[in-house]
Amino acid sequence: MEIEKLEIYDFLKKCHPLDKLSEAQLTELAQSIEISYFRRSQEVFKPETNNEYLYLIRSGAVERTDDSHGLVAKFTEKDFFGHRALERGGTIKKFVHAVEDSLFYMIPGHLYFKLMKENKAFLSYFHQEKNKRLRSAINEIHAHDRNILDSTSVRELLHTDILILPPETSIQETAIRMSSDNKTAAIIMQNNQIVGIVTDRVFCTKVVANTLDSGTPVATIMSQNLISVTPENTGLDAMLIMARNNIRHLPVVENQQLLGVLTATDLIHHQSYNPIYAINEIHKATEISQLVLLCKTLPQTLCKLVDAGMRAHDISYSISSVGRAVAQRLLKMAEKKFGPSPVDYAFVVAGSLARNDQTVHSDQDNGIILSDDYNENEHGEYFKNLAQFVSDGLNQCGYVYCPGDVMATNTQWRQPYSVWKSYFHKWIFTPKPKALMYSSIFFDMRCIYGNRKLLDDLHDEIHEMITKNKLFITYMAANAQQNTPPLGIFRRFVLEKHGEEDKSLNMKKRGIMPCTDMARVFALDAGINQINTRERLKQAHECKIISKEAKNDLLDAFDFLCLIRLKHQAGQIKQGKEANNHVSPEELSSLERRHLKDAFEIIRTYQDVLSNRYTQGRM
């Protein structure tokens, strides 16, 4: 029988993860399917009985309910059920009823186990725990982690403006030509054949060391033992050849024709998307216009980091480092313009930049903690000017003005230490909605310039206050549950309208923020100073505020959400669009959609845990 020709086969191919099976695996699966029919309200599974099949719903729908007939899950066309029972040796724990007349394709248990062993996509789909499933997904994404040079061919890297000289050229002439052409190497050619190469290094090792006459032909000093690469070699190949032979120049040859030269510098330049280079340049900048120019490359940098398969938190950290450097450089410029500061101050940033969670340009959230030596009449003008200069500069660089006016230019957030302290006192002891909002912003505060002791002391005072009013954590915990993951019942995505775009998932508000908010509550409870969400979760576990499982689950969910957001933003940048947080489910693979649901579900679970722990019984 040619089962591949049947419509059943086409249907199976449309069901994830069966679409990831090989032809042979799918054929074997199709051939061993048994088909059964259940009328509406008919019982499919009964607890304490045995199940030997993985069920795939061809048409209809079923509900899984617990002993008290409370709804646990609903499955519909293309969904699977029964694998949980298979995993525990066949024992059924929950009721399953058909809620519509349903046709099931039943896949024998032995085949299920075989595919779990043979097929990675199948395994990661049916992995028992959604947290484990998510972890294996993250690992799979990073399994593609590679040195970017590995995926780049020499053809893309080489430069073709090369200096070619005949072998009889004098070494003086060679030196002059290399110097005037600004070249570190020259290729020596005779009758269209490469006969050697000279590099700037040879002038040290052979010419000067051996005190050669300047009229000596270059042929005597050139290196003839030519090591070359082909344009099809990868950048990594080239780098290894250079390292192994201790050379820095490689002629690129194709069909015995010289195409160009690849230098060690070319390889480094290719990696110059690395923000370290950008940060270096930022610190050298003397004009705002230079900073603006450097910041313009930030979206491209983000794309390259995403393409290179870097981990989400490493990317965010890199991007945040650039944001920090820009602000620091602007403050230096301001101090140069307005003179040294009359009193100590700490320039603090809040929000994603403070958490090292920045992706592409976001709003600026900042403030200034002034020393209590500050005197409005004497120093007011200076700090007003400084704040304005920095804020304007940031805005020009793409870190736009904060719509909520949480900026040092707002006198409310440019205050002496004692005033800041009174703010926190008010927020903590009379936690009104606005207070909780400000708390969420200013508990994530990082000093990036000036006297950081001002902020450290403030942090200590804050922890002191919180210990005295633990109720505040309850309020923060309740606040952390305001943004819920976009999952409806039955694990369906709940989409939101965003401006002109089609309905989408707000990754920031519905996924990343709930994680961040929860981590903040744990940090407050533990009395720790970490600001980064991942660090907070890890530290909260160290302090025994959350279990290891909770830490790992939330880290995985957070990492996955950040990664999806970054990939989405990189995609938008490449299409020439403005990057945002609104991911449409259509742009995700069905596997990503499923993992995303897992991540959201993990968040929802821990929001409930949070609610149980802090909210109930205390209020």
Add this chain to the structure above:
Amino acid sequence: MLSLFDKNQRWRKKALATTKDESFRQYLLNDFPKTSQTVSETEFLVLDFETTGLDSKKDHIISAGWVEISKNKIQLASAEHHLISTKKQLSGQSVSIHNLTDDMISQGVPITIFFKYLLKKITGKVVIAHYKKIEYEFLQQISNSIFGCHLPIIMLDTLMIEKKIREKANKPIVVNELRLFNLRNHYNLPRYHAHNALEDAIATAELFLAQINKHFSSPDKLKIKALLY
């Protein structure tokens, strides 16, 4: 019901007395399913023929498809599809219906070989078809031309089962409502687009399971004779 039993018994005796063909004798000597056994206990073979026309005397089987049901489940592993060779030219009309070309059909199995193979498959089973008249008449016609006698067989008809279900519920039957693909829709079965003998056999098998589960108490209690119309 007795009459079917009697007829089958009579044909069986007569066939055993006349035929010397080994495969036919094997079929006849094997136990036939009892009409008193339950659906759950019974093995079914759901059969569909594509033919050049409706007249079993003049027309030919082009292809045959079947799938088995046991323990109330369709066993896809048992699904088979065969092209039957015929020397007769096809009329243009039926070719377009079935999307088969003369070339494809001429590559098929000779009818005698096919029939003996099918006998082996239906041994001890109840055969099901949708509007069984066609399959039944062609089976008898072939049996007569090869062995010179009738083929004793127990066949259920999903169309007749549906008709009885509706009559019992006093539901009027609308034109075309009892056609296989309209009925499938009624039972919330997926829509199939393809039209070949195997696809139709599977579609019929699914319809049979749907009818049994939706309109009768339990396949563990439901007897074959209650479905014989």
